[in-house]
Amino acid sequence: MTGNAGPPQARGLSTWTTRRWLRVGVATALAVLALLGVTGAWMLGRTTSLSEDLVDVRSPALSTAIRLESALLNQETGIRGYGLTGTSDFLGPYQQGLTDQARDSARLSELLRADAAGLRDLGAVQDAAKAWQERIARPVAAAPAGAPSSLAAERSAEGKTTFDAVRAALTAQQERLLAERARARDDLMATMRLRNWAFGAIAAVIALLAGLVFEALRRGITTPLERLGTDARAIAGGDFDRPITPTGPSDLRRLSSEIDFMRRRLVRELAFSEEARRHLDTQTADLQRSNAELEQFAYVASHDLQEPLRKVSSFTQLLQRRYGGQLDAKADQYIGIAVDGANRMQTLINDLLDFSRVGRVHHDHESVDLEAVMEQTASSLSLGIDEAGATITHDPLPTLVADPTQMGMLWQNLIGNAVKFHRPGRAPNIHVTADPVGELWRFTVTDNGIGIAPEYADKVFVIFQRLHTKDAYPGSGIGLAMCKKIVEFHGGTIAVDPEYRDGTRISFTLAPTPPPAPSTIAEATRATTEPAP
Known part of the structure; x- marks a missing residue:
């Protein structure tokens, strides 16, 4: 049973999180500091209590006892002088001694109210003084002045005996008070030494506690975080094969494990990406060969x-x-x-x-004034426009960064179709608009021709798709497909407006600046999705 107690405890501590370690550490530190504070407060209170007892009780009690002795001696001196001479001047010290005795006795009673032995000593002094006063002092003081008192001579031996008893009581009282003051002073000094040692020990414990807290934070939090940061920076620098070793509390170990899992997943993703890149490189090489063959075919088609x-x-x-x-x-x-x-x-x-x-040969982007392009288009189509009696109007057209050749082909196909597909007996009326929409320009070409049925709105942009026979309307069926390719090459979209019924309305968008040149992979991907000519 004893040998199996260690591992569960270790496993229990290993599951502690940083928050729990901090909570337990702070609670322990606060408990230790509270205990030290209580100990220090008790030592200060003890020192203060002993100091107050010495200063406010023992020393004043001893000095008051000495004054009480002086008051009784003054009484004895006065009575003895009055008894021997009968001179009334000797009664003055006696009367003053009585007053001082009453005052000092009351003061001693107040100071020694918590000291039963001291009160007993004071009672013995008062009893001895009372016996002397009743037997000697008062009778002698009551004798007539002017002549020596016979009573004083008769009771001189008794007076000496009774006052010796007073002196003995006073001596015993003062010796006891002196001993009590010495004991209180010794207790105060011992307590002060103990206090100094206690505060030294408290300072040492606080320093040790601070050192333990610092070392615990360093080992449990700072060092694991630094190690984790070093591993993370190494991985960020490209060392993806470097493993992350979980250390520290459970939450930091869990974080390290999650980062290491992310690293392993990143390694797998990189391996997959590398494999995909090699595959794409192979496909790119094949597409480049295919494009070279297409270039050769285009050359053959254009010449041979x-x-x-x-x-x-x-x-x-x-x-x-x-x-x-x-x-x-x-x-x-x-x-x-x-x-x-x-x-x-x-x-x-x-x-x-x-x-x-389109997009392969003509791709020299420059600033193109669409107003000028529209004028050139109208000039090149002037014969067909005049024969059909067409009217072409347009809003102010912007200047864009585009390929001028493709822009000319775009407008020539759109305006040419609007003129060609007009209703018999009705002069074509064509209007072009241009409006900014967000970061794009939106254009519409609206005519009053024969229109396009909604079910053919997408079909007309497919190459060689014709809605009419060549006898009714001449052409190759490639114009709108070329418009779609030009618009998409310039980062826009084109579509037939199905809501417009009084003819045809084609809307398309163009970017003010051309999109980035497509990469070889993007070109290859687009080439595989486009229909073959």
Whole structure:
């Protein structure tokens, strides 16, 4: 049973938190200080009590006893002189002695009221003095003046005996009072020495207690915190393999364990991130190869593929001009279809090249005045605007930091679509607005054309998605998809307003300054999500 008592106690102390250690330590320190304070107060009270007894009782009592003796001696001297000479002048010291005796006796009674032995000594003195006064002093003092008293001569021996008894009582009283004063003084000195030793011990205990508190704080709180801070700084500096050893009270150990758990989790996350980075590096390399192949394809599409296409288009047009009307109607129809197909194929290839260049070739951001871009757009579309009788108005347009080429393509596609998709017999009326919304600019392009049904509001921004046949409205179906790509490249969004019914309203946002250039990984991620041309 004895051998098993240690570990549970150790386990119990190991579960103590910093707050509990501080609470117990403060309570213990306060209890010790309270005990020391009570001891010091008792020593001071004891010293004060003995000092007051010596100063206020013992010394005054001894001096009063001496004065009482002097008063009785004056009485004896006066009576003896009066009895021998009969001169009344000797009665003066006797009368004064009586007065002094009464005063000193009362004072001694007051001083010795708590001292039974002292009161007994005072009673013995008073009894002896009373016997002498009754037998000698009063009878002699009552004799007529002018002649020696015969009574004094007759009782001279008795008077000497009775006054010797008074002297003996006075001597005994004074010896006792002197002994009591000496004892009180010895007690005071001993108590003062004990007090000095006690206060020295109290000071030593306080110093020891302060040292213990300081050492306990250093070992239990300061050192574990410093060690934890050192480990945390080492981990923050990149030494993630450094373990944290829990020390100190239970809450500090728990904190160390939590930080070490966070370190281990961070190591796992870093390992996972490193693996993901290596995987992304591999994917990036693959995407770079893929982009290089796409660049090669774009080069081939813009040069090598268009060369035979131009030949096909040129020779079919020559056939149409030279042999038009010489063959039958079917041949002329077939030749026209071939010419139209070649021209549309060339247009599609050029549009695809323009679409692929957005954000890849044209990315020179600079300050762009959209007012000037709008004027250039109206000038380039002037033929179609004049043919349709279109009216174009706009609010004051801001100046943004953007790619000027892409801004021109954006406005040309939006204004061109608004002019192209007008209602038959109704002149197009197009209005452009620009309003700041937070950190962005919000633009709307509103027309009174044929409109877009709500179910096609998202479909129109997909490449090659057409809502009408090429015979009704010419085009490649790539314009709004290119607008969407340009707007998103400049950090904005674009959408068709489904609430607007009297035509079409397309709203989009642009940032005053362009977003940061996308990283290779972001480009690769976006490239994998975009539809292939």
